[in-house]
Amino acid sequence: MNIPFLIHTFWLAIQAVPITLLITGSALLIGLPLGFLLAWIKIKKIKVLYPLAVIYTSLMxxxxxxxxxxxxxxxxxxxxxxxxxxxxxxxxxIFDVNPIIYAIAVFSLIAVANLSEVFRSAILTVDSGQQEAAVMVGLSPLQTYYRIIVPQALVSAIPNIGNLTLNILKGTSLAFMMTVQEVTAVAKTAAAYTYDYTEAYIDIFIVYFILGAILQIGFKYLERYLSRRKVRGAVKQGV
Incomplete structure (x- = not known):
């Protein structure tokens, strides 16, 4: 075991973490609004758009x-x-386009398709009677979704959003195929000079383990925070 190389490559891999997070974060930011829009199209079964949304989701x-x-x-x-x-x-x-753009495009398409199903199932868990009651008190469809449906659906969706984000984070390790200098690419490039691939793979594992653990803890706290807000909101409505 080449310990000096292990330590040196670990810090090289750490320096590539911002690229990994950029791809993951960009895919999530693009996927959240578009995924919700796709979910709304599926729930409302809008003509022409509905079959296209189903086909797109299935393909992705x-x-x-x-x-x-x-x-x-x-x-x-x-x-x-x-x-x-x-x-x-x-x-x-065409060939001068930064490969990070291609990576963001690929993972965004995946995020949109999967998030549409996450949001669709989460929205359907909200009692339809609440939407009817909102209409009766004068709320518009947009206000109903913003104030009543989305907050409740988001609590149900957070665990699945967290799982999807974790999968995208791990999937970015394949971005090296697009010559993106993320964690995996940097570690494998360093190993190519000394053939210490075992040490490089250990570094990759450690970096992704740390990132994944932080991500899971963050989503767990977010889930608890939103759940507490939901409970307080329910208490106020009861009062």
Missing amino acids: RATPMVLLILLFYSTLPSLFNVILNDHLHLGVK
Whole structure:
């Protein structure tokens, strides 16, 4: 066991954590509003949009993450290059796009599809009678969702949102396939010079374990906080 290399590579991997968090955070920020919109389309079964939403969700959830990465980083850029430059002669530098953009796009698409199901199931747990009561007291549909449905649904959705965020965080380890210099890529690159791959994989494990533990603790506290607010809100309504 090469202890000096283990320690040195660990700090190199730590320096790549911001890239991992950037991809994870961006995917979540994009996925939350779009996922909720997709869930609303499914619940309301809006014509034309409903079947498209179902097909999109099914495709994203059924397609392996590795295949999506290969598709977005290898196939689509080549296709766009042929269309935009070879046929339309626009001179767009497709291959100069930062690979982080591709990574964020891939994980955002995955997040939107999965969050739509998380929100759909969470919204359906809210008693429909509350929505009817809100309409009777004069609240608009938007106010009903904002003040009554969303706060309650969010409490139910938090555990699943936490699990999805954790899965995306772990999935970012595949971003090295897009030449993104995240934790896995940095550690494997360092190991390529000395062939100390075992030490590099241990470093990767430790970094992701730490990040995952922090993430789980954060979502656990958020779940408890929202649950307490829900209970206080229910008490006030009872009063």
